[in-house]
Amino acid sequence: MIKFRSLVFVLLLVFVGSLVSPAHAQTTITVVSNAASLTFPDSLIFNAEFKAGSNITAVVLEYGVNQLTCGTVEAKAFPAVTPASDVKVTWTWDMRQSGSLPPGASVWWFWQVTDSGGAQFTSPTQTIVWLDDVHPWQTLTGGNINLHYYNGDASFGQQLHDAAAQALVRLSKDVGISADSPVDIYIYANSDDLQASILYAPTWVGGQAYPENNIVIIGISPDELDWGKGTEAHELTHVLVGHLTFSCLGFIPTWLNEGLAVYGEGGPQAAGQALFDQAKSANQLPSLRSLTGAFSAESDRANLSYAEAYSVVNFMLKTYGRDKMTSLLLDLRDGQTMDAALQAVYGFDEDGLENAWRVSIGAKANSGNAQSTPLPTPTVIPTIVPIGAAPVAAAVVPSAQPAQGQATPTPSGAVQSATPDVTAQPSANPLGVSPGRLTTYLIYALVCLFVVVLLVGLIIFLIVRRRSGRSK
Numbered sequence: 001m002i003k004f005r006s007l008v009f010v011l012l013l014v015f016v017g018s019l020v021s022p023a024h025a026q027t028t029i030t031v032v033s034n035a036a037s038l039t040f041p042d043s044l045i046f047n048a049e050f051k052a053g054s055n056i057t058a059v060v061l062e063y064g065v066n067q068l069t070c071g072t073v074e075a076k077a078f079p080a081v082t083p084a085s086d087v088k089v090t091w092t093w094d095m096r097q098s099g100s101l102p103p104g105a106s107v108w109w110f111w112q113v114t115d116s117g118g119a120q121f122t123s124p125t126q127t128i129v130w131l132d133d134v135h136p137w138q139t140l141t142g143g144n145i146n147l148h149y150y151n152g153d154a155s156f157g158q159q160l161h162d163a164a165a166q167a168l169v170r171l172s173k174d175v176g177i178s179a180d181s182p183v184d185i186y187i188y189a190n191s192d193d194l195q196a197s198i199l200y201a202p203t204w205v206g207g208q209a210y211p212e213n214n215i216v217i218i219g220i221s222p223d224e225l226d227w228g229k230g231t232e233a234h235e236l237t238h239v240l241v242g243h244l245t246f247s248c249l250g251f252i253p254t255w256l257n258e259g260l261a262v263y264g265e266g267g268p269q270a271a272g273q274a275l276f277d278q279a280k281s282a283n284q285l286p287s288l289r290s291l292t293g294a295f296s297a298e299s300d301r302a303n304l305s306y307a308e309a310y311s312v313v314n315f316m317l318k319t320y321g322r323d324k325m326t327s328l329l330l331d332l333r334d335g336q337t338m339d340a341a342l343q344a345v346y347g348f349d350e351d352g353l354e355n356a357w358r359v360s361i362g363a364k365a366n367s368g369n370a371q372s373t374p375l376p377t378p379t380v381i382p383t384i385v386p387i388g389a390a391p392v393a394a395a396v397v398p399s400a401q402p403a404q405g406q407a408t409p410t411p412s413g414a415v416q417s418a419t420p421d422v423t424a425q426p427s428a429n430p431l432g433v434s435p436g437r438l439t440t441y442l443i444y445a446l447v448c449l450f451v452v453v454l455l456v457g458l459i460i461f462l463i464v465r466r467r468s469g470r471s472k
Helices: 002-024 154-174 191-196 222-244 254-265 270-281 299-320 322-333 338-345 350-361 435-471
Strands: 030-039 043-065 075-077 084-094 105-115 120-122 126-130 138-142 145-149 183-188 205-210 215-219
Touching: 030 105, 030 126, 138 154, 145 154, 154 183, 154 222, 154 254, 183 191, 183 222, 191 205, 191 215, 205 222, 215 222, 222 254, 222 322, 254 299, 270 299, 299 322, 299 350, 322 338, 338 350
Parallel strands: 145 183, 183 215
Antiparallel strands: 030 043, 043 075, 043 084, 043 105, 105 120, 105 126, 138 145, 205 215
């Protein structure tokens, strides 16, 4: 009986020892240095040095952007490593190939290191802000707004900050959308400085919103203060709507998104309103369904589209209130079609909405001569520079392809962003564990299972043998 218990006890000790041994195998690798540096706006360079008691055989960089995503989005880089006990590695994320991030975006990274004995080490996660160090940035905070600027006097910055904070209050009261965390607004001195901060931007871009990153960038000179205040409200509306409706299922028609943004800034500009009044008199207002996708690249048609989108949204808010608008946005977020969402909230579909709106403004019924958008497509319409001759709607800039073997995360641009999107594949591993570590865990689990089965089998064998001995 004593020998039996002793044998079981020894086997349990062996099993417990096998459980704790992998933890000790990770303690031999140490970090000598780990940093990232910017060559703005072209590249982000990661550098690190590691030491170990045995040769380091593999180093993997994992990195990404802090932003709203539909799933786990990460990139991996595999710098070349010559096996040694002390290795230095470097990796360059070339934005000229992937497309740039929005200024102010937060990038995270960590390293996975493996030595010749199979021990693995994961460095602590670090972050860096993707922003130039050329401009002497100043920051004003409060009211859920972090306003960053470098040009103009203190009064200029304070007025823009206060206007943005007031816009948030107004949007919450009138539309029912609010900021759940501070929005970062980066004010460039002019459109040239703004365009220099993002690669592949159209030459006429004056401002962009990035809802996934909670960031707005605008080029505003001190003599454009009034335009700048309205543009802040416009882009902030895109951020708030983007946050409220963010999902992998929903689609927001361009007329609703842009109509809310123009409502947020206080209404269309005079040129757009004049075009709207003229089209109404001539019974040439576009159908609402024709404004589902991207607006026209032609200046007058785009201005008319903005003004009409505002008029429809203004009718909805004034007639039915903000709560119904919020319910509509939430239904769209959850994957409802526009017709289904309108029917559920307002009791009519998109055609019914257009008919009611036309009656409210004294316009004739839809003549059917407007060209419709065949398929809903994402809108790519950054805010224009405040120059009347500039075009209003964007042409989509093709995405640059990553270099062979280089994976990149997904710094998704806003609805307003004309920056090339970086296409990244979500991690195929739903547990978020690196392949090397996952393999180690699986092997370890199989070994543990084998030990358990062996232990149980031995116990059963000894019990049966003991009983058989007694029966004799």
